[in-house]
Amino acid sequence: MHEPSSPPTGIAWRWALIGIVVVGTAAAFGYVGGWLAPHRLTPKRIVDQLQQNGGMHPGYRRNHAKGICVAGYFDSNGGAQAYSRAQVFAAGRTPVVGRLAIPGGNPYAPDSSAPIRSMGLRFTQPNGQQWRTGMNSMPVFLVSTPQAFYEQAQSSAPDPATGKPDPAKIKAFFAAHPESAPFLAWVKTAKPSASFATESYWSLDAFVFVDASGTRHAVRWRMVPVDAGAPVDGSKSDADYLSADLTQRLAKGPQRWKLMVTLANPGDPTNDATKAWPSDRKEIDAGTLVLDQATAQDSGPCRDINYDPLVLPDGIEASDDPLLPARSAAYADSYLRRTSEEAHLPGTTAAHPKPETKS
Amino acid sequence: MSAPSPMFALPARVLHWLMAILIVSMLFIGVGMVASVSETHDLLIRIHKPLGIAILVLAVIRIAVRLRYPPPPLPADLPALQKLAALASHWLLYILMLLMPLIGWAMLSAGGYPVMLSESLRLPPIFPVSPVAFAVLRHAHGFFALLLFLTFLAHMGAALYHGLIRRDGVLSSMAGRRLP
Incomplete structure (x- = not known):
């Protein structure tokens, strides 16, 4: 035996040292x-709050739960190639799988429940790299930080007594968040459109294009409809008019959007999605998004895609916008929840997919 | 004190300490990134993927080194149960350091994500796209990470027990020198 040579008190200290380490x-x-930092804002807390607001709908996204899959391609004209070396911007076609949706966690909400529509796109380049983006039909976001987004979600949680959000809490939130003013000014005149096709979709967050020489260019982008006609107010229509409208339009022909890239001037804020850049900034027409197919989201190709805005190809990078990593983290959490429900893993509520609708 | 005991071969010692740093860092990066919504989330994920592949490559080399250079025997007077625990925990560590990067790689493949090790370096998928497989693999990745961390804690505690309480030369056979 190797008898300890230290006195018993020495041994006690040695045991204590092991325990401490x-x-x-x-x-x-x-x-x-x-686990030992309960006050930190985590993806789980954000998604828990969204889930509380929208209700529990197993198998569905925790936000922008109601939507429809679309597919087509992006026809690049090479216009953005001088600013980004991403393959998607070289002249030619890149296949796209997308999703058009409305905000909120309830997949059965009426289409008129919010004046906002969203467009998620996944471009798959020939080299296997992908560009995923999630855009909204408004020029500015309502908050600039993850913490403010979380507080906004908290303030619009349904009141247990009435089942509806408490207007006083919403008012108090916006009173404490003057950065929301541009969004509130937009929302005052915004109407729920009768069609996905007539809307423009903004990246909101800034990104960085990296060109072939490695030079970085701060950008935002938006999709601008081509020949879709003026937006029609859809606030008086039935609950589910958006997918029917899209299917009807696609029966007549593909729907097109121009991808317009805005280049920042030095000093333009890249870390604040509540602030639009001045309208005189240089814009590039990068090409045309052509969508020619739509499928119900329960069976369509977009169902299992997480439109994480930080899945980016070489040539596009994240900016310093603090919303981007929070979106990426929260989308990942939502994706794990809904795929776990899809897999019927223990501890999850079984997914009850809506009966497939004809598309 | 026991006579100077044989040591682990130099390649085994170098790999052990290098991988100890990498794997413990990796565990902290992993739990930190999934619990963060700040810029660190993105930064840690960018480190996590190439570091995981580096650990996978080193683990393969390490197992080859282990088979080529058998480790020094455990002290003859070590109770059989502790010997068994040492052997089992070492092989559990080897299995987990191989399995964790593979599960991570397979999980991203199943989720349909491009497996990007840098801005431009992409690994091919090693699993077909499947949301069900993604969910299972993602939970397995988290579960085995906790198991790996607990095994590491036990390993570190046992090493300190050998070095500070038994002082039987086991810790110094890996540390490379006699401890006070």
């Missing part, structure tokens, strides 16, 4: 992992 390491792990 092991427990200390475990505690540090618990802190970094958030």
Whole structure:
């Protein structure tokens, strides 16, 4: 035997040292992992709040739950190639799988429930890299930080007594968040459109294009409809008019949008999605998005795609906008929840997909 | 004190300490990135993927080194149960350091994500796109990460027990020198 040569008190200290090292390491792990930091804003807390607001709908996205899959291609004209070396901007076609949706966590909400429509796109380049983007039909976002987004979601949670959001809480939130003013000014005149096709969709967040020489260019982008006609107010229509309208339009021919890229001037804010850039900024027509197919989201090709805005090809990078990593993290959490429900994993509520609609 | 015990071969020692740093960093990066919505989330994910592949490559080399250079024997007087625990935990560590990167790679493949190790370096998928497989693999990745962390804690605690309490030369056979 190897008898300890130290006196018993020495041994006690040695045991204590082992305990301190092991427990200390475990505690540090618990802190970094958030278990011992209950006040940190985590993806889980954001998605829990969205789930509370929209109700529990297993198998569906926790936000922008109601939507329709679309597919087609992007016809690049090479116009953005001088600013980004991404393959998608070289002249030619890139296949696209997309999703048009309305905000909120309820997949059965009437289409008129919000004046906002959204467009998610996944471009798959020949080299296998992807560009995913999630855009909204408004020029500015309502908040600039993840914390403010979370507080906004909290303020619009349904009141347990009435089942509806408390207007006083919403008012208090916006009173404390003057950065929301441009969004509120937009929303005052915005109407729920009768069609996805007549809307423009903005990236909201800024990104960075990297050209072939490695030079970086701060950008935002938007999709501008081509020949879709003026938006029609859809606030008086039935609950589910958007998908029917899209299917009807596609029966007559593909729907087109121009991809317009806006280049920032030095000093334009890239970290604040509530602030539009001045309208005189240089714009590039990068090509045309052509959507020619639509499928119900329960069976369509967009169902299993997480439109994470940080899935980017070489030539497009994230800006310093703090919303981007939060979107990426929260979308990942939502994706895990709905795929776990799809897989009927223990502890999840079984998914009840809506009966497939003809498309 | 025991006579100077044989040591682990130099390649085994170098790999052990290098991978100890990488794997423990990786575990903290992993739990940190999924619990964060800040800029660190994106930064940590960018480190996590190439680091995981580096660990996978090193783990293959390490197992080859282990088979080529058998480790020094455990002290003859070590209770059989502790010997068994040492052997089992070492192989569990080897299995997990191989399995974790493979599950991560397969999980991203199943989720339909491009597996990007840098801005431009993409690995091919190793699993067909399947949301059900994604969910299972993603939960397995988290579960095995916790198992790996607990095994690491036990391994570190046992190493300190050998070095500070038993002082039987086991810790120094990997540390490379006699401890005080």
